[in-house]
Amino acid sequence: MAVGQSSLPTLEPVAGVRLGSTAAGVRKPDELDLVIIELAAQSQVAAVFTCNQFRAAPVKLAQSHCREADPRYLLINTGNANAGTGAAGDRAAWQNCQALATLTGCQANQVLPYSTGVIGERLPAERIDQALPAALANLNATGWAQAADAIRTTDTRAKGRSQTLALSTGSVTLTGIAKGSGMIRPNMATMLAFVATDALIEPGLLRRWLREAVAKTFNRITVDGDTSTNDACTLVATGHSGVALDTDTKDGQAFLSALTSLCGELAREIVADGEGATRQLAVSVCAARSEAEAERVGFCVAESPLVKTALFAGDPNWGRILAAVGRAGVEDLALEAVSITLGDQVIAEDGGVSPHYDEAKAAAYMAGTHIDCHIDLGRGKAEATIWGCDLSYDYVRINAEYRS
Amino acid sequence: MAVGQSSLPTLEPVAGVRLGSTAAGVRKPDELDLVIIELAAQSQVAAVFTCNQFRAAPVKLAQSHCREADPRYLLINTGNANAGTGAAGDRAAWQNCQALATLTGCQANQVLPYSTGVIGERLPAERIDQALPAALANLNATGWAQAADAIRTTDTRAKGRSQTLALSTGSVTLTGIAKGSGMIRPNMATMLAFVATDALIEPGLLRRWLREAVAKTFNRITVDGDTSTNDACTLVATGHSGVALDTDTKDGQAFLSALTSLCGELAREIVADGEGATRQLAVSVCAARSEAEAERVGFCVAESPLVKTALFAGDPNWGRILAAVGRAGVEDLALEAVSITLGDQVIAEDGGVSPHYDEAKAAAYMAGTHIDCHIDLGRGKAEATIWGCDLSYDYVRINAEYRS
Numbered sequence: 073m074a075v076g077q078s079s080l081p082t083l084e085p086v087a088g089v090r091l092g093s094t095a096a097g098v099r100k101p102d103e104l105d106l107v108i109i110e111l112a113a114q115s116q117v118a119a120v121f122t123c124n125q126f127r128a129a130p131v132k133l134a135q136s137h138c139r140e141a142d143p144r145y146l147l148i149n150t151g152n153a154n155a156g157t158g159a160a161g162d163r164a165a166w167q168n169c170q171a172l173a174t175l176t177g178c179q180a181n182q183v184l185p186y187s188t189g190v191i192g193e194r195l196p197a198e199r200i201d202q203a204l205p206a207a208l209a210n211l212n213a214t215g216w217a218q219a220a221d222a223i224r225t226t227d228t229r230a231k232g233r234s235q236t237l238a239l240s241t242g243s244v245t246l247t248g249i250a251k252g253s254g255m256i257r258p259n260m261a262t263m264l265a266f267v268a269t270d271a272l273i274e275p276g277l278l279r280r281w282l283r284e285a286v287a288k289t290f291n292r293i294t295v296d297g298d299t300s301t302n303d304a305c306t307l308v309a310t311g312h313s314g315v316a317l318d319t320d321t322k323d324g325q326a327f328l329s330a331l332t333s334l335c336g337e338l339a340r341e342i343v344a345d346g347e348g349a350t351r352q353l354a355v356s357v358c359a360a361r362s363e364a365e366a367e368r369v370g371f372c373v374a375e376s377p378l379v380k381t382a383l384f385a386g387d388p389n390w391g392r393i394l395a396a397v398g399r400a401g402v403e404d405l406a407l408e409a410v411s412i413t414l415g416d417q418v419i420a421e422d423g424g425v426s427p428h429y430d431e432a433k434a435a436a437y438m439a440g441t442h443i444d445c446h447i448d449l450g451r452g453k454a455e456a457t458i459w460g461c462d463l464s465y466d467y468v469r470i471n472a473e474y475r476s
Numbered sequence: 477m478a479v480g481q482s483s484l485p486t487l488e489p490v491a492g493v494r495l496g497s498t499a500a501g502v503r504k505p506d507e508l509d510l511v512i513i514e515l516a517a518q519s520q521v522a523a524v525f526t527c528n529q530f531r532a533a534p535v536k537l538a539q540s541h542c543r544e545a546d547p548r549y550l551l552i553n554t555g556n557a558n559a560g561t562g563a564a565g566d567r568a569a570w571q572n573c574q575a576l577a578t579l580t581g582c583q584a585n586q587v588l589p590y591s592t593g594v595i596g597e598r599l600p601a602e603r604i605d606q607a608l609p610a611a612l613a614n615l616n617a618t619g620w621a622q623a624a625d626a627i628r629t630t631d632t633r634a635k636g637r638s639q640t641l642a643l644s645t646g647s648v649t650l651t652g653i654a655k656g657s658g659m660i661r662p663n664m665a666t667m668l669a670f671v672a673t674d675a676l677i678e679p680g681l682l683r684r685w686l687r688e689a690v691a692k693t694f695n696r697i698t699v700d701g702d703t704s705t706n707d708a709c710t711l712v713a714t715g716h717s718g719v720a721l722d723t724d725t726k727d728g729q730a731f732l733s734a735l736t737s738l739c740g741e742l743a744r745e746i747v748a749d750g751e752g753a754t755r756q757l758a759v760s761v762c763a764a765r766s767e768a769e770a771e772r773v774g775f776c777v778a779e780s781p782l783v784k785t786a787l788f789a790g791d792p793n794w795g796r797i798l799a800a801v802g803r804a805g806v807e808d809l810a811l812e813a814v815s816i817t818l819g820d821q822v823i824a825e826d827g828g829v830s831p832h833y834d835e836a837k838a839a840a841y842m843a844g845t846h847i848d849c850h851i852d853l854g855r856g857k858a859e860a861t862i863w864g865c866d867l868s869y870d871y872v873r874i875n876a877e878y879r880s
Contacts (some may be wrong), residue, residue: 121777122804123801124799124803125801125802125803125806125809125811126798126799126802126811126827127800135547155795155799156794156795156798156799156824156828156829157828157829158826158827158829159826161828175770191795191796191798191799192794192795192829194826216477254870257611288749326702358518366539366657377781377871377875378875381871381872381875381876382875382876384872384876385875385876385877387876390560390596391559391560391595392595394530394560394595394596395528395530395559395560395595396529397530398530398531399527399528399529402529405529407529407530420560422490422562423530423560424560424561424562424564424565424596425560425564425596426561452705459828463781463872464872465869465872465873467781467785468785468788468867468869468871468872469780469786469867469870471786471789472785472786472789472791473789
């Protein structure tokens with residue numbers, strides 16, 4: 073299941089980036105499961121990785137390589153997460169980097185590895201090595217759509233977005249692809265995103281902008297709160313447009329805004345394709361004392377199994393939302409100051425149900441597929457929006473059946 | 477659904493305590509839904525209540541009354557939680573206390589009110605007032621089993637335990653009843669427990685012992701982590717046995733141990749009757765740096781939707797357990813030092829699957845109804861056990877259908 077219809081839009085090439093996909097037979101034969109992304113020399117790369125302490129072998133290796141050298145290749149496989157595989161998993165990830173380095177004449181630590189799929193099984197590194205020449209032969213600036221398809225695991229659809237920005241000193245392009253079904257994937261080899269631009273951005277600023285964009289987008293989605301061992305989001309700036317960006321300029325701010333917008337669209341695509349999802353939920357929390365407080369309340373509501381099952385039932389069950397707000401750990405929360413809105417209908421205020429609450433109207437709103445819940449905490453100026461989805465029979469089916 | 481079979485054991489009378497149940501028609505006609513527990517004069521009462529900031533009207537009132545006066549009556553209704561009902565809800569709770577006080581000749585603040593059931597609907601306080609004489613007429617020292625039945629909402633079975641302790645200076649009896657399906661109940665009017673003893677215990681010590689027992693029992697169960705607006709656990713000591721207990725004596729420690737054991741059995745009864753539960757899970761975490769750390773890891777595993785759906789499927793999916801441990805926020809966790817055992821089989825160690833892991837043996841163990849998962853963090857001496865249950869189709873059905 074997935075919420076609504078969605079087809080992949082046209083993904084614009086980014087000068088300095090080529091992509092090649094192929095079928096390496098990692099888990100199943102004849103399915104695209106291997107992607108190489110080639111970055112032009114002098115490209116800058118920023119990346120954020122999972123906070124799970126049990127990071128998969130490729131995550132640990134990619135983090136080291138980012139520190140050691142300038143990346144020239146991203147190497148992505150699906151079908152196997154290479155997580156929970158001990159020292160043998162570390163060696164397998166390194167072997168693939170070394171093989172690609174030998175074929176392309178770069179150093180092994182200029183390859184960043186990414187894996188997604190089943191956890192705890194040995195990575196078939198030899199099959200990946202053998203498929204590298206075919207992926208290299210396919211390298212093409214127009215390979216984005218095929219790569220978006222190839223990095224899927226149980227995603228029901230490919231996810232990508234593109235945007236071209238006309239700035240004062242020229243045009244820059246932003247293109248990104250992602251895979252995942254929320255923070256959670258069967259066996260937790262979850263979310264990957266790769267975004268590239270031809271803008272020229274110095275490394276420190278690139279890292280800062282990526283962190284800022286991710287904080288408000290990928291880090292604000294949840295299917296059920298399980299953080300993966302393999303999550304990663306990577307941002308590449310090739311500089312090939314010749315348009316240099318700096319932080320305090322209008323162009324710089326326009327770029328950051330476009331980057332955040334593109335990451336947000338990819339993040340919402342992931343939630344809409346959440347496991348078993350039939351409805352999408354946006355919880356926007358305002359008038360909080362801090363952004364962290366607003367996030368905490370938003371997550372508490374969006375992750376509550378009671379809210380999620382009510383969402384599945386199309387039931388405007390405001391009591392469950394109220395109780396989730398109440399257990400979010402907000403100190404000295406004044407019940408009377410809190411109001412909750414579904415769509416444009418105030419459902420709770422003054423510590424109880426609103427006198428204007430109309431069950432039939434609220435139920436009609438909840439019959440839709442995109443539900444907006446707005447929570448006003450009445451105690452500050454900070455805000456945050458969290459995106460989630462419902463908890464359906466299909467969620468249980470998918471996760472109870474995945475391994476067998 | 478519920479895990480296994482369970483019939484209510486004999487519940488021994490506690491000298492100084494009488495219970496009366498009746499049908500007040502709070503939500504449905506002709507079902508037991510009102511209980512009065514009468515406490516002898518000079519009884520000491522300790523109580524702990526929900527940490528949810530949106531406490532229901534009866535919770536707020538019971539907390540005030542506990543501070544103001546010596547309680548003589550506990551007044552419990554099911555069918556309506558009187559939560560999210562604003563100022564009118566506060567007045568309704570007080571009205572019932574006043575009515576019972578008038579009938580019995582005590583003060584209104586000597587009555588502690590408890591409500592459980594649907595949230596956000598007006599409490600039919602008049603119907604409760606009218607039923608009070610019938611409940612009073614039923615007061616009886618042997619009324620425990622009927623009361624255990626009357627306080628149920630969607631619990632599939634009544635829950636109670638009794639124990640008589642032979643101490644050095646005489647015998648004391650402990651009897652307790654509980655209702656609930658975990659920390660969560662449809663619409664969050666969840667868990668209630670009432671425990672009484674005829675031991676003589678001074679108020680400060682009674683409060684301390686209740687807190688200690690609850691911390692290791694009711695506060696260590698989870699169905700899905702949703703904390704209710706109405707949770708409460710109340711401990712009464714009538715002193716009618718004449719056996720006085722103090723903290724540093726052998727008798728005192730024996731009593732605390734028996735109290736903790738009884739609360740633990742009631743708590744595990746709640747989890748076994750968890751919504752849609754087909755399997756029960758005990759996650760014992762050892763070698764943690766602190767008890768709080770052990771609890772956090774245990775809850776993270778027991779509440780993980782991925783672990784819970786694997787439990788439902790009977791799938792020994794150690795990768796999901798590992799990933800849940802990894803996201804529990806334990807700083808500087810050494811992956812290599814962690815080991816995970818299911819029953820008596822080591823499944824994960826040294827950062828990956830154990831070389832002794834036998835999928836068939838592990839699957840055979842997971843086919844049972846009571847699963848023990850032991851996690852050794854390899855970094856300290858503290859430990860804690862958390863009890864949970866699986867996430868099944870029936871959980872979704874119950875919570876998607878409850879209101880309609």
